[in-house]
Amino acid sequence: MLSIPQRFPNSVMMRRGTIVAGVMVCLGLAGCYERMVEPADVFGDVHQGETYSPASRMIDDWYAVEAIDAQTVAINEPKSSQYNTSYLIVGETRALMFDAGSGERPAGAQSMRKVAERYTGNKPITLILSHFHYDHIYDATTFDGVTLIDRPDIRAEIKDGIYTISPLESHGMDWRPLKVSGLIADGDVLDLGGRTLQVFNLPGHTTESVVLFDRDRNQVFTGDFVYRHLGGIIAFASGSDLTAYKKNSTRLLQLTRADTQFFGAHGIPRFDHDWLVLLDRELDKIAKGTATYRYAAHYLAPGIPWRVYQNGDLYIYTTPLINPPIFWSKWTGLLGAIISLLSLYLLYRIVCLVFSPGRRTRE
Ligand SMILES: [Zn+2]
Structure with a gap:
């Protein structure tokens, strides 16, 4: 019969919680990154x-x-x-x-x-x-x-x-x-x-x-x-x-x-x-907020999920979530830098938790 040490539930649950949160963030980001336009498609006619x-x-x-x-x-x-x-x-x-x-x-x-x-x-x-x-x-x-x-x-x-x-x-x-x-x-x-x-x-x-x-x-x-x-x-x-x-x-x-x-x-x-x-x-x-859109992460500047509106052959690409003048402002740049740093830190913590041999031994 397995006996569970007293400290196990809290520490392991916390670690699992961090991993699950990290995976969910990654999946959430992946959901935005819909590869809709390949370079070959860009040439159209x-x-x-x-x-x-x-x-x-x-x-x-x-x-x-x-x-x-x-x-x-x-x-x-x-x-x-x-x-x-x-x-x-x-x-x-x-x-x-x-x-x-x-x-x-x-x-x-x-x-x-x-x-x-x-x-x-x-x-x-x-x-x-x-x-x-x-x-x-x-x-x-x-x-x-x-x-x-x-x-x-x-x-x-x-x-x-x-x-x-x-x-x-x-x-x-x-x-x-x-x-x-x-x-x-x-x-x-x-x-x-x-x-x-x-x-x-x-x-x-x-x-x-x-x-x-x-x-x-x-x-x-x-x-x-x-x-x-x-x-x-x-x-x-x-x-x-x-x-x-x-x-x-x-x-x-x-x-x-x-x-x-x-x-x-x-x-x-x-x-x-x-x-x-x-x-x-x-x-x-678009101006009235009635247009439907998707995200495309592979167009001209790969990596950023541009918002794309489509009607037949017409595609209009714009910035995600906010209008271009706000997207390109220095405050958005600052916010982006802070989010990137926090994401990197979160990733670092997840890697430490998953691969740290010392912690596994203690479990
Ligand atoms: Zn131009």
């Missing part, structure tokens, strides 16, 4: 390394070019990890480059500026960045300067004619100082000579997000505000804001028409008005 259409042809080992019309060129990087497209918009007196390359081109490949010059002759080129993320700005320094959207936060950071994109803004590794050649306000019109573009600042994906509208040709260049055929819409970046996103998707809907052609910065460039209608509808549901 495009094939990395291949052109999206016969209309887009390789001009060298890295770039593919489609003439949307005689004065509008889509410069695609089919081998880039996010399947980027930048746009060259040409007028009679000057050209506008919208974005400056993914930064993944191999050493020795020509810069975005060199590609642009093939189609502009000697016309000066104005560079506008759709936003400051690392995969849109790489060759910005090869241009004579950059025209930035006129916002108080951007103005405040221009020092001696230089605006430096920070790693937090770019989600990249470097500080990127750029010479500022001008500022342009929301709603202003750029005259390229016989061709005009209206510039809009539409925060949502990032605060500085810019969209260009050629009203005569009924073309809108959207950057990352909205695109199709690749991954999902990103509303989890440090400058993302769901309330602003909804407000500005509605604004863009009101500015455009059912037959407007849209050109995004990722995936197959061209998409229709219907896609923007769908985005607006889903953002509306």
